[in-house]
Amino acid sequence: MSVYGKYIVKKFFWYFLTLVIAVTLNFLLPRMIEGNPVSMIVSEMTQGMTDSDTIKRVYETFLVEFGIDKPLGEQFLIYLKNLVTGNLGTSFGLYPKPVTEILASAVPWTIGLQLPAILVGWLIGNVLGAVAAYRKGVFDKVIFPVALFVNSIPFFTLAIIMLYVFALSLNWFPLHGGYDYQMVPTLSFEFFASVLRHHTLPFLSIVLVTIGGQAIGMREMSIYELNSDYVLYSKLLGIRDSKIAKYVFRNAMLPQITGLALSIGTMVGGSLICEIVFSYPGIGTWMFTAIRQLDYPLISGCTLLIALAVLLANFTIDLIYGWIDPRIKAAQMEDQ
Amino acid sequence: MNSSFRILIKSPKFMFGACMLLAMIGLILIYPLFNRNDPLEMIALAYQPPDSKLLLGSDNFGRDLFLELIYGIRTSLQVGLIAGVFATVIGLVIGLASGYIGGMIDNLLTAITNIFIVIPSFVILILISVSIDSRSSFVTAVIIGITSWPWTARAVRAQTSSLRNRDHVNIAKISGYSTPRIILSEILPYIASYVVMAFVLQTASGILSEASISMLGLGPYNTISLGIIMNWALVFEAPVAGAWWAFIPAAISIAIITFSLYMMNTGMDEIFNPKIRS
């Protein structure tokens, strides 16, 4: 097997183990509620309900889903079996809608918002950081503190401020939702335009905060690389500055790729809360609703999905990184 | 340590952050002495704009938002500090054990650390918060602390394992000192600046985490934090009502606190980490 093949297998093993642990935690933690979780959940969620038939029906549904009368090991097996068949249980809040169905409707919105926003923010941030390090002087003195400040604003804070300024005061963008509520989702130009208008503000909030964090990291990495010996040596052999800038950019960029892998969890978390601010119809907003309604199956479906997505993103980045960084390849050779 | 402190005072970035933070702390300590009202008392109509009496207007329940903000900053800072202490101590213990003992224990602890770096702490935070019924702000802080240690553990492990084979450590080993004593006197002093920096960063991220889960509605009960103020503003549709004072000051307070902590960290980093000095 090739070196890279071995690397993939090794990484795959680790991510699989991580996945198992994430799934186990997702199963175990909500079951640590003292007493009988089902009766507690049901009593909490049926507060104010008078129809005893409904209460009973909810209770029974949950008894079956949680399998609370069975030992923990068996419960876990049932949970795993359901998971494999794509059954995440039934939502309380939108009873009797299956959780899977709700999540399936939300996922395209979240991916459509977060994936481009994080990638664009990451790219712009890295370019700005590199330029700040390379140009130094005034450019650096402006970019760096601004980036640091933007980076310390929580995602949702910026979202709220943007919502207030651009949607409420200036009326440039819609206040909430993923598209105009009077519209029926179709493949028409009008619908697409509406989606885009609703997309802009949450997209920009995520992009701006991501730029801040990435620019800081890239600036540090670039300064470190610019001071390294190979830059001096290349200069003394007559290599032109633009070429050396390319060396530096590439080498500083590589750690930023792993940096992206490691911070993507935090970014996704922040972006989910951004969705809440704009009532964007993605996973974040659903989780907000679920928490308010104590819709446990939906909460746990959301957390599982988020964990899964973050693991997948990490795995993908690791594969890309192993493919492009020769230092990793060399390290693998030494392992052999 | 004394001399490091003297160098720190000369760093404009560190001093800027420290002064901003101290001013904030001063405000939240002093203001309640003059205004002894209960922040949860309803004293006005809903969403009154700021005026000379209500500095930041009132919220949807007609409560004094400035007073709420002061108490909110206090809670958020407390939660951040407690979370920072927990995360740093757990990370330090795991990192030291992993880096100093080495071998199988190192492999195991490193694997666990790596796994928990990849699983988003945000998710675990939600799962635990959902499961715990009555969360005080202390409990929330502890939960944040025990979900955010992996970064510190990784950094401490790297530092420790590079120190482990230095001469002075070997000499201490040969001289028959006990392991805890070697760690205390031969390892800790060398990584102290990293640990302090990690603590500052953990505090900042603790404040952000608290705000995040409070925004989701999973924050501490029976208290006011910056995240809770924003959660109320969202739940009761302050943005639609045009009541910017219900969420913008809280949002900016979080940004100022975390910015000052980041500034302190950057200042320290430039002093203790010569590689990135430009």
Place this chain on the structure above:
Amino acid sequence: MSTNILEVHGLKTYYRTRLKEHVYAVDGVSFSLEKGKTLGIAGESGCGKSTLALSLMGFYFPPLHFGSGSIVINGTDIMKLGKEQLRAQVSGREISYIPQAAMNALNPTLKIIHFIEDIMKEHRPELNKKQVWDMAAERFETLNLSPKVLHSYPNELSGGMKQRTVIAISTILNPKVLIADEPTSALDVTSQKAVIKLLKSLLDRGFIQSLVFITHELPLLYHVTDDIIVMYAGEIVERGTAEQMIFDPIHPYTKKLMGSIIVPEEGMKGHKLAAIPGTPPNLKNVPEGCRFADRCSYVQETCRKGKIESQTAGDRIYRCIVEPEVLKEWYANEAE
């Protein structure tokens, strides 16, 4: 027309500190080097020899600045050339460089051959890729380096191999002058010998026409160079043939430097080992008179007055107000 390939006249270069002070690390250095000859430059760390090495390359970047003087290579004063002209016509081509820390001198993410391609693109753009590859392979083979090295990343090479690779790369354009800044100090004895052999064979084969070898180990120079210059506090304190400098030093500093070396080279036995007490003067504030006066055990009152000029004695140059005969008498008395 002289046969001098390198002529340096009154070279002054300085570091600008943060407080805008000028610190002259090379303070009026003049020397010349004939075709086919090697010159050693020795001194303690902080005496300005590494700065001199960089300064000779004609390239200045902050905090190092050019003060005055000339560097004439084969009849052309390279300090009169523009920055771009210098890069395109001189660096790596007329004068080349082997850095002090060759370990990190190569870009870790670039294969050796690709770095060579980049150098060729700057200096020999008429060559196509195949010609470059053939030329590199031939050169590496001639120098007893495996052509396989060309297709490696730097971290796949051992320390000694990396140093020899750097030497091969630095000389691939057959520069007239090669400046080697402590090329052996980080290596084990075997690798040191390989490096010195390689440098000699470069001269023998005419790939380079002269060599400036900088080191803090004076005796090492005996095996390598024809002439030796000893530097102290930014000035040349003595120049002579390797034989003269090692076995018959004039200047007290050269004498002490010989005594301070702990390498038991041939012919060195019987020399007392003595570290030189004190440290070189702070270049920000050089004392009046002889710069070595504070550490010299033969110091006279007159040593501390005025500027001490260079004296010539036959083919030798030294910077001391005491007559060579007197000094030698003192040395002889002391040895007894």
